Amino acid sequence: MANRLIPGRKVVADAPDLLTLQDAAALIGKTPSNISYLVQYKRLARYNARGEPVSRAPTGGLRVSRSELLGYVESWNRRVRSRMEALQIGDMSLAFHEVPERERTKHVHRLHPYLGKFIPQLVGYFLTRYFEQGQTVLDPFCGSGTTLVEASERGIDSVGIDVSAFNVMISRVKLAEYDSQAVEEEVFDISRRTAEFSAREFPDGKGARIKREPNGSDYLETWFAPRSLREILFFRDHIPEYEHQDLLRVLLSRTARSCRLVHHYDLATPKVPVRAPYVCYKHMGKTCEPVTTIVPRLRFYSTDTVRRIKEFQTARRPARSLVIEGDSRTVKLEDHLSSSGRVDGVFTSPPYVGQIDYHEQHRYAYELFGIERKDALEIGPKTRGKGESAKADYARSMAQSLRNVRDQFSPRAAVLLVANDRLGLYPGIFEEAGMRIEKKFERPVEDRTERDKRPYSETVFVARLR
Numbered sequence: 001m002a003n004r005l006i007p008g009r010k011v012v013a014d015a016p017d018l019l020t021l022q023d024a025a026a027l028i029g030k031t032p033s034n035i036s037y038l039v040q041y042k043r044l045a046r047y048n049a050r051g052e053p054v055s056r057a058p059t060g061g062l063r064v065s066r067s068e069l070l071g072y073v074e075s076w077n078r079r080v081r082s083r084m085e086a087l088q089i090g091d092m093s094l095a096f097h098e099v100p101e102r103e104r105t106k107h108v109h110r111l112h113p114y115l116g117k118f119i120p121q122l123v124g125y126f127l128t129r130y131f132e133q134g135q136t137v138l139d140p141f142c143g144s145g146t147t148l149v150e151a152s153e154r155g156i157d158s159v160g161i162d163v164s165a166f167n168v169m170i171s172r173v174k175l176a177e178y179d180s181q182a183v184e185e186e187v188f189d190i191s192r193r194t195a196e197f198s199a200r201e202f203p204d205g206k207g208a209r210i211k212r213e214p215n216g217s218d219y220l221e222t223w224f225a226p227r228s229l230r231e232i233l234f235f236r237d238h239i240p241e242y243e244h245q246d247l248l249r250v251l252l253s254r255t256a257r258s259c260r261l262v263h264h265y266d267l268a269t270p271k272v273p274v275r276a277p278y279v280c281y282k283h284m285g286k287t288c289e290p291v292t293t294i295v296p297r298l299r300f301y302s303t304d305t306v307r308r309i310k311e312f313q314t315a316r317r318p319a320r321s322l323v324i325e326g327d328s329r330t331v332k333l334e335d336h337l338s339s340s341g342r343v344d345g346v347f348t349s350p351p352y353v354g355q356i357d358y359h360e361q362h363r364y365a366y367e368l369f370g371i372e373r374k375d376a377l378e379i380g381p382k383t384r385g386k387g388e389s390a391k392a393d394y395a396r397s398m399a400q401s402l403r404n405v406r407d408q409f410s411p412r413a414a415v416l417l418v419a420n421d422r423l424g425l426y427p428g429i430f431e432e433a434g435m436r437i438e439k440k441f442e443r444p445v446e447d448r449t450e451r452d453k454r455p456y457s458e459t460v461f462v463a464r465l466r
């Protein structure tokens with residue numbers, strides 16, 4: 001059927017071309033908020049249900065044009081392809097740029113935000129080629145557990161190590177086996193109780209001022225509105241009454257993260273708390289309000305968490321997984337493996353020099369649950385910068401980590417390591433760890449933001465024991 005909506009035309013009587021945000025998201029494998037982002041940024045025009053161009057639409061009444069949407073996607077893909085071709089990398093199949101968002105973030109992969117996570121499809125691609133069902137893959141820098149989750153989908157046993165206790169919690173929560181019904185009951189019960197508590201304590205719907213909570217902290221009182229903080233502390237303090245405690249902590253942490261008093265345009269590195277309505281650069285100069293209650297988001301994330309857990313219970317195959325909290329340079333891996341336990345290879349994306357402070361990115365969770373931080377053991381933290389001594393420490397630490405775990409490798413173990421090694425440190429690191437680089441795959445990395453950054457590539461090193 002011919003498209004009836006032509007951009008610029010005023011009114012279209014019969015408009016089969018129209019889509020709700022949900023339908024538009026389903027059509028191109030994105031989320032409704034991705035579509036609303038495109039609308040906000042004027043990449044797509046707004047229509048009402050009659051196909052009239054509008055500047056605002058009532059809740060649920062906003063429509064976008066199917067043909068405009070498909071045109072936008074096509075031009076975006078063309079742009080990405082040409083930028084990647086400019087990198088002159090032959091193997092475009094490793095870009096995964098046409099994998100829809102819902103696949104990139106399938107089931108438990110989006111249980112909690114995490115800066116520095118890699119694409120599950122990249123992990124899957126290499127696990128399928130270098131590992132078999134029943135073997136064991138090690139990720140000595142497992143972060144939020146992407147390697148382990150993907151291994152489990154393929155019936156491959158996995159071991160992860162991470163120095164950050166909260167990252168370990170996220171990974172363990174993803175990998176635990178659940179009775180989905182029991183999870184659903186608990187998640188909805190504690191969320192309902194929190195909403196009831198909020199309605200009782202704040203009957204006029206306003207956020208009351210609170211005195212300093214004995215369980216609070218300067219950080220929590222600074223970054224959350226008083227009402228949000230009361231709700232968060234209520235939820236947290238009732239977690240011990242349930243069985244799936246860490247799952248509830250991860251749900252609360254995800255909710256709390258998105259309810260911090262931060263500007264929408266400064267979610268990753270907030271500097272000052274926002275306490276009044278503000279003009280938002282991210283939303284085209286719209287006036288945005290700080291979040292004063294967690295209840296609506298808690299409801300949304302509760303449903304989302306239950307759905308993701310259920311999906312993964314059906315996607316996974318029988319496989320063992322183990323997540324160790326420790327420093328990869330010194331952890332005694334043999335103490336955690338069974339006596340015959342061997343590692344058949346590694347798949348990992350380690351930290352890089354001066355890029356991210358991994359504890360700090362989840363500060364709200366450490367404060368909320370009183371989890372011990374071990375920042376000083378992080379390899380290559382951002383706070384140490386990228387100077388000569390930071391680079392030398394990084395290279396020494398990475399070689400030490402690989403040397404430390406290699407004693408548990410089977411003789412033909414493949415060590416696959418993903419890094420954007422712009423400083424050229426890895427040849428020396430592998431050498432120092434007693435390994436030789438067998439092969440390198442160059443992978444174009446797509447710029448997934450609207451900003452015009454230069455495309456870059458990263459390397460997947462394949463190394464073997466000498």
Ligand SMILES: C[S@@+](CC[C@H](N)C(=O)[O-])C[C@H]1O[C@@H](n2cnc3c(N)ncnc32)[C@H](O)[C@@H]1O
Binds near residue numbers: 141144146147351378
């Ligand atoms: C790039 S991230 C890994 C992300 C992971 N591939 C994922 O998809 O979630 C690197 C991880 O290394 C961890 N790390 C840093 N220093 C470490 C150390 N000394 N021992 C173990 N893990 C460390 C950080 O906490 C971080 O989670």
